[in-house]
Amino acid sequence: MKKNISLSIPKIGNEVTVIFGKNDKPLGNVLYLEDGLVSESTIGFLTEFSLTPNFQEYKSITGFLKIVKEHMLFRISGEIEFEPLLECVRSLTEFRSKLSAQINCFYTPQSAQEKSISNTFKGSNSKNEQDEWEIGLEDLETYYYNGNILIFDEMIIDSLYCAIPELPLCRENCLGLCSECGEELNLTDINGKLRTVNHKKNCSNFNKLN
Numbered sequence: 289m290k291k292n293i294s295l296s297i298p299k300i301g302n303e304v305t306v307i308f309g310k311n312d313k314p315l316g317n318v319l320y321l322e323d324g325l326v327s328e329s330t331i332g333f334l335t336e337f338s339l340t341p342n343f344q345e346y347k348s349i350t351g352f353l354k355i356v357k358e359h360m361l362f363r364i365s366g367e368i369e370f371e372p373l374l375e376c377v378r379s380l381t382e383f384r385s386k387l388s389a390q391i392n393c394f395y396t397p398q399s400a401q402e403k404s405i406s407n408t409f410k411g412s413n414s415k416n417e418q419d420e421w422e423i424g425l426e427d428l429e430t431y432y433y434n435g436n437i438l439i440f441d442e443m444i445i446d447s448l449y450c451a452i453p454e455l456p457l458c459r460e461n462c463l464g465l466c467s468e469c470g471e472e473l474n475l476t477d478i479n480g481k482l483r484t485v486n487h488k489k490n491c492s493n494f495n496k497l498n
């Protein structure tokens with residue numbers, strides 16, 4: 289397993305598109321990520337959401353990252369489509385949800401971060417300086433690079449996390465669980481098949497639906 293998902297700056301040139309998980313190749317300078325998004329840094333996240341190929345019903349993560357050099361900065365835009373295994377907050381049903389993560393960020397040299405940090409300790413005027421610097425980056429998420437390599441793992445995990453709903457629901461009108469006996473109240477399963485609701489015998493709802 290590779291350590292990181294990374295790209296050396298000489299490979300980027302002025303612009304490159306990195307694609308993974310699909311075969312249609314856009315025009316221009318294109319690199320294909322052979323192992324997709326699996327690395328030592330991302331494997332924990334991928335495993336948590338059943339996104340590695342050894343999980344049942346796994347569907348590959350597909351997407352692209354377009355990297356454009358702008359002086360010392362690199363602007364990254366892209367899209368990642370994935371289907372994490374989520375747990376419904378109402379019924380605890382596990383389900384896969386097709387999600388799309390939008391990527392829009394900058395990579396700046398590590399030295400730029402050090403400059404911005406040192407500014408915050410300079411005194412009363414420094415806050416404005418830092419504000420201007422941040423607005424200069426159009427309020428986009430900023431990541432840092434060291435030397436001549438861009439490392440994407442953290443940025444990719446951040447982007448995927450952002451696309452995952454905070455309170456996943458297996459369906460919009462999920463009925464959840466019986467507050468007394470814990471039986472799931474949905475009349476169909478996650479695939480739309482009819483299911484029987486079996487309240488426990490000591491539940492006050494037992495006779496109503498059985």
Ligand SMILES: [Zn+2]
Nearest residue numbers: 376379458462
């Ligand atoms: Zn549910």
Ligand SMILES: [Zn+2]
Nearest residue numbers: 466469487491
């Ligand atoms: Zn019940």
